[in-house]
Amino acid sequence: MDHALTLQLRVATPRDRDWIHELRHRVYAEELGQHPVDPSGRLSDGLDGENVYLVAARGEARIGFVSLTPPWVGRYSLDKYLTREELPVLTEEAPFEIRVLTVEERWRSTAAAPLLMYAALRWAAARGGRRVVAMGRTELLGMYLAAGLRPVGRTVRSGAVSFEVLTGSVAELTRTVAERHGRTLERLRAGLDWQLDVPFAPRADGCEHGGAFFSAIGTDFRTLDRRHEVVAADVLDAWFPPAPGVRAVLSQDPGWAARTSPPTGAEGLLAEIAGVRGLPVESLVVGAGSSDLIFRAFGRWLTPGSRVLLLDPGYGEYAHVTERVIGCQVDRLRLSPEDDWFLDPARLAEATRGGRYDLVVVVNPNNPTGRHAPADALRAVIEASPARTRWWIDEAYLGYVDPADSLAGFATVDPRVVVCTSLSKMYALSGMRAAYLVAAPDTAGELRRWTPPWPVSLPAQLAAVTALRDPAYYAERWARTAVLRRSLAGGLAELDGFASVDEGVANFLTVTLPPDGPSAARLVRECRRHDVYLRDLSPMSPAYEGRTFRVAVRDTAENERIVAACRSALEALREADAEAGAAGVPGGRRVSR
Numbered sequence: 001m002d003h004a005l006t007l008q009l010r011v012a013t014p015r016d017r018d019w020i021h022e023l024r025h026r027v028y029a030e031e032l033g034q035h036p037v038d039p040s041g042r043l044s045d046g047l048d049g050e051n052v053y054l055v056a057a058r059g060e061a062r063i064g065f066v067s068l069t070p071p072w073v074g075r076y077s078l079d080k081y082l083t084r085e086e087l088p089v090l091t092e093e094a095p096f097e098i099r100v101l102t103v104e105e106r107w108r109s110t111a112a113a114p115l116l117m118y119a120a121l122r123w124a125a126a127r128g129g130r131r132v133v134a135m136g137r138t139e140l141l142g143m144y145l146a147a148g149l150r151p152v153g154r155t156v157r158s159g160a161v162s163f164e165v166l167t168g169s170v171a172e173l174t175r176t177v178a179e180r181h182g183r184t185l186e187r188l189r190a191g192l193d194w195q196l197d198v199p200f201a202p203r204a205d206g207c208e209h210g211g212a213f214f215s216a217i218g219t220d221f222r223t224l225d226r227r228h229e230v231v232a233a234d235v236l237d238a239w240f241p242p243a244p245g246v247r248a249v250l251s252q253d254p255g256w257a258a259r260t261s262p263p264t265g266a267e268g269l270l271a272e273i274a275g276v277r278g279l280p281v282e283s284l285v286v287g288a289g290s291s292d293l294i295f296r297a298f299g300r301w302l303t304p305g306s307r308v309l310l311l312d313p314g315y316g317e318y319a320h321v322t323e324r325v326i327g328c329q330v331d332r333l334r335l336s337p338e339d340d341w342f343l344d345p346a347r348l349a350e351a352t353r354g355g356r357y358d359l360v361v362v363v364n365p366n367n368p369t370g371r372h373a374p375a376d377a378l379r380a381v382i383e384a385s386p387a388r389t390r391w392w393i394d395e396a397y398l399g400y401v402d403p404a405d406s407l408a409g410f411a412t413v414d415p416r417v418v419v420c421t422s423l424s425k426m427y428a429l430s431g432m433r434a435a436y437l438v439a440a441p442d443t444a445g446e447l448r449r450w451t452p453p454w455p456v457s458l459p460a461q462l463a464a465v466t467a468l469r470d471p472a473y474y475a476e477r478w479a480r481t482a483v484l485r486r487s488l489a490g491g492l493a494e495l496d497g498f499a500s501v502d503e504g505v506a507n508f509l510t511v512t513l514p515p516d517g518p519s520a521a522r523l524v525r526e527c528r529r530h531d532v533y534l535r536d537l538s539p540m541s542p543a544y545e546g547r548t549f550r551v552a553v554r555d556t557a558e559n560e561r562i563v564a565a566c567r568s569a570l571e572a573l574r575e576a577d578a579e580a581g582a583a584g585v586p587g588g589r590r591v592s593r
Contacts, residue, residue, distance in 0.1 A: 007112070007188075009119050010195040012053035012065065013580075018042075019062050020053055027102050033160035045100075047077060054119050054196070056103075056112045064103030066116040068096055068123060072545045078133065078165065081156040087133075089152065089167055094334070094542055095131040096124040111188055117147055118185065119196060121173055126198035126521065128313075128542040129170050135163035148176030171324060174202055197521040211235035213533040231561050233552040234524075234535040236367070236397075236508055238428035239484065240477045240555075243470040246429075246463045254459075262458035265448075269456065272465045273436055282441040283412040285448055286456055289433040290396060290422040294321055297418065297437070297447055298359075301390065302326050306358040309333060309351060311343065313541035315367045315394065322359075331357075334543065341369035341502075345377040355386030363394040365401060368537050368550050370504015375405045382410075382417060393419045397506040399426040399478050408438040415440040425507065427467040427474060432460035481507050485553045491563040492551070497570035499547075510537065511566075512548045518573045520549040526569035532562055 025043035071094035136144040149166035213232035274281040287293040304327040312332035322328040365372040411417040424430040499514040535550040
């Protein structure tokens with residue numbers, strides 16, 4: 001690609017800053033009269049040290065820029081004009097502020113401005129942004145409305161210029177852009193040098209979670225030998241194989257298992273779960289993995305008019321189903337690194353008081369924070385909550401803490417409570433897809449009526465039943481996982497370039513880069529050069545500030561490869577940024593290379 005002829009989109013370099021200040025003065029002081037003319041010919045900003053500038057350029061010619069203020073800065077330019085009471089969206093929804101979209105005069109009739117707006121939207125989405133706010137000049141309001149932004153009913157006057165305060169959800173804006181401007185964007189993409197550390201286009205379903213390792217193996221299954229070369233640490237599959245009995249039963253007569261219809265209602269699997277867990281069989285519903293149960297149950301219970309409370313950060317499947325698939329109104333109970341990511345039962349009780357929620361989802365232990373809330377504390381909150389509020393408790397990783405510390409028994413007698421448990425992660429059966437939920441008999445019976453026959457394949461039923469009959473094997477593997485996790489954490493903590501390594505209680509840990517280091521997206525991409533796949537947590541929540549990634553615990557050899565890949569990635573990124581700084585071209589923590 002000839003970068004002198006293509007439009008480049010990048011994060012501003014130090015050399016761009018002088019031009020940004022000079023262009024701002026020309027436009028907002030000299031042209032528009034928003035600010036007094038300054039003898040220096042420069043116009044700076046009180047947020048310059050904390051916000052992010054995205055720049056459009058063609059070769060050496062800079063064309064325009066847009067500024068973003070992320071919510072973790074703690075203040076916005078709008079705070080100069082309106083109080084938080086007048087503009088509650090700033091406090092309630094932790095938006096990203098998009099501002100001072102500015103283009104050189106001779107480029108204003110080109111696609112530069114829309115592309116800068118699109119780049120700002122993608123940058124915010126890649127860092128967990130769910131809402132944006134902006135000040136749009138009144139005379140350009142049509143451009144912002146065409147992009148999907150909507151006025152909040154507040155007009156701001158600054159000097160000789162008036163602005164409308166606008167807002168929009170990132171998901172809705174992304175859909176609007178795709179529907180109205182998708183073909184144009186694809187046409188423009190061919191002439192772009194996209195240097196941002198975020199994919200140009202979102203996934204087709206709008207969901208930002210999930211592993212990417214299978215793309216390296218080959219989803220057409222023609223190069224399965226690659227599975228021995230790829231470290232799949234971006235998903236939380238078990239590092240160990242299923243119990244010996246599981247492998248034996250699957251290999252006994254695979255041809256028969258493949259061609260034979262399973263028990264219609266997975267009766268044997270239901271009976272085994274009931275016996276092992278001490279639960280009434282009429283309170284159980286099985287599915288092909290927890291996602292099957294989530295989609296089935298939520299699709300029955302929720303509508304676009306439903307209000308849902310999720311933990312933030314939290315497992316992305318729940319936000320995807322409630323917001324994007326069903327279209328519910330979703331609120332979030334924000335967890336904080338200042339509280340070591342723990343869920344405070346008192347805050348949860350306060351948030352759910354009053355009966356405003358149709359459904360509250362709690363993943364416990366939480367993914368991706370790795371924190372566990374004792375069952376007794378959660379039970380007390382639920383018991384005190386309004387009768388109309390349903391609770392969904394996801395215990396997929398509970399075995400890494402204590403399988404007995406479950407709310408499953410409580411769910412059989414309280415019609416408000418459903419406990420979902422995946423057999424995939426804890427029992428090394430991710431490829432088999434088997435899970436179950438526990439609910440009061442009437443609730444479970446309703447869901448069974450809407451369950452198709454043969455919901456779990458015969459190999460999966462065979463594997464799950466056999467796995468549940470060997471608790472000693474799995475207890476030893478879960479204990480070994482904790483040892484491997486500690487060793488992996490120690491190896492990563494010794495590397496020069498990480499701000500923190502956090503173990504949690506499950507089969508994964510999280511690693512955070514310093515504010516002046518590379519972004520998580522850049523490091524994750526660099527590790528893939530070594531066939532090591534990690535998970536960038538940035539799209540899950542703005543709480544991660546684009547700097548945290550998750551690592552699944554693997555066996556000793558693969559853990560060593562993870563540490564080695566991270567070491568090589570940090571060294572490569574330091575060298576690349578040093579070269580970029582010397583040349584005055586884009587580098588730093590938010591630019592892809």
